[in-house]
């Protein structure tokens with residue numbers, strides 16, 4: 601399993617670089633990310649969160665957690681509508697808040713064979729895709745909340761960290 605960076609770790613704010621070619625390293629990284637996402641009971645994970653600054657996302661919104669999807673070098677082609685959704689983040693454990701994002705998106709990406717595909721998503725899938733693609737841009741969902749909320753979240757996580765030390 602890969603260690604997941606915790607907010608406000610500055611490495612979460614690094615911009616990910618495109619993948620040149622899908623080689624053994626990328627295939628291995630994807631497997632590790634899928635296992636890490638499952639162990640953390642998340643429905644998505646971006647490489648940035650495991651301190652690998654490459655444009656790779658895995659997600660699995662199936663109930664049985666048995667349908668992982670891989671997006672390499674994802675690009676947002678289209679976005680429509682607006683949708684507010686309660687979001688959480690494996691890098692900000694225990695914090696949930698509402699974020700407004702596009703309701704439908706069309707994303708183009710490479711699969712594990714390096715083949716380009718386009719996917720139209722809506723609802724939770726669209727929310728998750730946008731949340732993960734933000735991670736690759738060095739954005740965390742708490743950045744959309746008010747400064748007051750951000751400070752409260754930092755204080756809460758610092759306090760929790762002190763308690764565990």
Ligand SMILES: O=C(O)C[C@@H](Cc1ccccc1)[C@H](O)SCc1ccccc1
Pocket residue numbers: 641642643644645646686687688689690691727728731732735
């Ligand atoms: O940390 C991550 O990027 C994974 C998130 C992805 C996600 C965020 C917001 C909305 C949907 C998915 C985790 O899966 S956090 C756990 C979770 C699952 C469903 C809804 C909210 C939070």
Ligand SMILES: [Zn+2]
Pocket residue numbers: 688689690691731735741
């Ligand atoms: Zn996240």
